[in-house]
Amino acid sequence: MYTPEQLQDLINKEIAEKHYPLSPSELYDPIQYIMSLGGKRMRPALVLMACDLFEGSVIKALQPALGIEMFHNFTLMHDDIMDRAPLRRGRQTVHTKWNENVAILSGDVMLVEAYKLITLVDDTILRKVLDIFSETASGVCEGQQTDMNFEVSDSVTIPDYIEMIRLKTAVLLGCSLKIGALIGNADDQFSSYLYKFGENLGIAFQLQDDILDIYGDPEKFGKQVGGDIISNKKTFLLIKALEIAEGLDAEELHYWLNSEDPETEAKIKSVTDIYNRLGVRQLAEKEMSHFAEQALSHLEKINVPSERKLVLRGFADQLLIREN
Amino acid sequence: MYTPEQLQDLINKEIAEKHYPLSPSELYDPIQYIMSLGGKRMRPALVLMACDLFEGSVIKALQPALGIEMFHNFTLMHDDIMDRAPLRRGRQTVHTKWNENVAILSGDVMLVEAYKLITLVDDTILRKVLDIFSETASGVCEGQQTDMNFEVSDSVTIPDYIEMIRLKTAVLLGCSLKIGALIGNADDQFSSYLYKFGENLGIAFQLQDDILDIYGDPEKFGKQVGGDIISNKKTFLLIKALEIAEGLDAEELHYWLNSEDPETEAKIKSVTDIYNRLGVRQLAEKEMSHFAEQALSHLEKINVPSERKLVLRGFADQLLIREN
CATH class of the missing domain: 1.10.600.10 (Farnesyl Diphosphate Synthase)
Structure with missing residues (x-):
């Protein structure tokens, strides 16, 4: 190997x-x-x-x-x-x-x-x-269009969001693995399991991205921490926060979403504080773990010696504990 | 049939x-x-x-x-x-x-x-x-890029131009015919002849387009007659005229090409007069006939009863005597 x-x-x-x-x-x-x-x-x-x-x-x-x-x-x-x-x-x-x-x-x-x-x-x-x-390529285009639609939509739900990132990001990971499996002469069943491994891993990967945007180490993240907050990007964290925030939290969150030309540091800090009070990071991590487990359960089902799976398992681990 | x-x-x-x-x-x-x-x-x-x-x-x-x-x-x-x-x-x-x-x-x-x-x-x-x-699709993109490059180039030759229209327009006609032939179980040789028929026909078709832009019947053409002249589009006629014009004709042609915001009717009439004096329409028609003959000679070589070829021959005739 x-x-x-x-x-x-x-x-x-x-x-x-x-x-x-x-x-x-x-x-x-x-x-x-x-x-x-x-x-x-x-x-x-x-x-x-x-x-x-x-x-x-x-x-x-x-x-x-x-x-x-x-x-x-x-x-x-x-x-x-x-x-x-x-x-x-x-x-x-x-x-x-x-x-x-x-x-x-x-x-x-x-x-x-x-x-x-x-x-x-x-x-x-x-x-x-x-x-x-071809199926994957169409899906990726659909994901990109859906993502653009979300920018101007007020009613994005968590299931909508998961479906969008599945198309925009996850299916291509699944497709990459499936094509590799086919070239390796895997049978249809195992190729499909590997696809599912990649698809679920891709969703977990994107959720991790959402978390890192806010909670990543600025030294290691490579992008501006809080970039998604500044641009009001509808990530898992924001959608979840909008869903569960009540009273003053909800009011403050909408204030920052609607404020034109806000002071960026203040906005990042205030929105992060709201996220912290609501515990959306933990909810995102829970969702991420769910998809990571789904991914690994599909890898399990593939009937090859488990030491051969170490590379893919290591890849998954690295992807989900990364800092950038 | x-x-x-x-x-x-x-x-x-x-x-x-x-x-x-x-x-x-x-x-x-x-x-x-x-x-x-x-x-x-x-x-x-x-x-x-x-x-x-x-x-x-x-x-x-x-x-x-x-x-x-x-x-x-x-x-x-x-x-x-x-x-x-x-x-x-x-x-x-x-x-x-x-x-x-x-x-x-x-x-x-x-x-x-x-x-x-x-x-x-x-x-x-x-x-x-x-x-x-796939080969054709790449070629069409190359043709489009080359066409855009021509807009800002001063040194486009007739062979450059023929190669550009071959890629931008003609190869897709060849490809369409070849795919149809393959589906019809034609052998490789005949499929290739049909490709060549389409490719040559496509070049002739585009040359006809260049001619029609200026010499088409305004009632039937469907687009503004002289549109290519107004936009200084490097068609066969313009490239050829630039190649052979001398003295006053050359001077006048460059005057119109470089005049900013000219009176359009005057420009169309003057440039058309230059084309007429130089006989570029006849040269374009000769070139077109050359490619049309090339096209038909490839159709000839295909070993099917000649009455089966009538539809494609009719298509070619219609394409080259069209008025729009």
């Missing part, structure tokens, strides 16, 4: 060495650029880990793994336009460095390139790989 | 009856909207014609044909954002009727939907269909 570090090295090397057509440069340079910005690259790692779990050829899984990372970066490139984000991983976003048209069209060709790479699999599994990938 | 009208009816019915998910409506309503705007729908017709040429099941070709039309409309939706176009087929463009984010994300999901529909083919031809479609 490969160690996580070995798998990550394989992926990093493959991304660094990948060549794109030289022309038109406005189409392909941004792909090279965004792919080289790094990030955790956990989705391609999941493809390889899943393949390795079933003793499949990790080398054969490399191009599809790259395709998954290509798809993920396509969504980032287009999301950044939609969110008017100036920075991504501390560097200029593509629509800022080039322009919006370049970011639209480069993104489009990345989606095509993702299909090309992901379908570099044996003909025997081509149909299954295609089906799960 | 089916008549062209029967095939068009099948396509129109299929598009009219297609159901999309209800939610999120911002994602799927624009797809329904743009697909219902009509247009010639010649690409899906080509899929069906090619399939029918080889006595394949036209019914089996319907969903992939729809996928090709879906892909074409995805490119229109994104091109309209990039071109800041307010209207498409006389109706509001998606980014105008909704907003730019909706047009980006709906377009993205259309590309995924196109893949889903186009790959609804037998497993025996799935790989070939996927390969030609």
Whole structure:
């Protein structure tokens, strides 16, 4: 078996060495650029880990793994336009460095390139790989649209929110694992368990993100602590707080949500105090644990020697106790 | 065999009856909207014609044909954002009727939907269909980027231009025919001939478009005659005129190209007069005939009874003697 570090090295090397057509440069340079910005690259790692779990050829899984990372970066490139984000991983976003048209069209060709790479699999599994990938790709777009709709909605419930993050974030983790499993010749049942492992893990991961935004260590978080509070982002914490706050807490929370141009430090502190009084952090952690347990229970069901599962279990642990 | 009208009816019915998910409506309503705007729908017709040429099941070709039309409309939706176009087929463009984010994300999901529909083919031809479609999709993006680059370039040659329209317009006609041929169980050789037929026809079609913009009958053209002249669009006619104009003609042409906010009627008349003196219309028609002949010579090589080819030959004739 490969160690996580070995798998990550394989992926990093493959991304660094990948060549794109030289022309038109406005189409392909941004792909090279965004792919080289790094990030955790956990989705391609999941493809390889899943393949390795079933003793499949990790080398054969490399191009599809790259395709998954290509798809993920396509969504980032287009999301950044939609969110008017100036920075991504501390560097200029593509629509800022080039322009919006370049970011639209480069993104489009990345989606095509993702299909090309992901379908570099044996003909025997081509149909299954295609089906799960296309289904996932539609789901991710639905999740992004739903997320944008939430920004202007007053009636987002916790189940709505969980469904949104399932689509926007979690299904791609499930898909990565399932494709890896298929390449590793896993049977349908085990591939589906692995999908469920990834999907539930993805939801737990996003809930952890919501918690870290407020309770993360500023030294380690890498983003501004409280960013979600400043932007009134409808995270699990805010939705839950709106649901259970009463009396003065509710009044104060609405005051901060509706105040135009507030003093940011004061807003972060006051809203965090409300969250603390309501105990929404604990509720979020409980929800996160629920999905983490769901994830692990699906991993359990897969009939391979348990030492082979250590890599994926370690990955899950790391994801859920991370500080950034 | 089916008549062209029967095939068009099948396509129109299929598009009219297609159901999309209800939610999120911002994602799927624009797809329904743009697909219902009509247009010639010649690409899906080509899929069906090619399939029918080889006595394949036209019914089996319907969903992939729809996928090709879906892909074409995805490119229109994104091109309209990039071109800041307010209207498409006389109706509001998606980014105008909704907003730019909706047009980006709906377009993205259309590309995924196109893949889903186009790959609804037998497993025996799935790989070939996927390969030609992905290759074509990248090519169309490259063509669009090259076209945008031409807007700000002073050194576009005729071969550059032909290559750009080959990518932006022609390869999708070739791809439509090839996929239809594959569904009709044509062998590789004949599928490739049909691709070449479509590719050459597509180039001829675009050259005809350039000619019609200036020399079309205003009553029948459907767009403003001279639109390309007003916007200094680098068509075959302009590139050729810049290449061969000398002395006063060259001076006058550059004057109009560089004049800010010119009187449009005067500009159209003057530039058209220059074109007439230089005979660029005849040169464009000669070029168009060359590609039309190339197209037909590939159709000739296909070994099916010549009466089966009448539909495609008729389609080519109609395309090249059209007035809009």
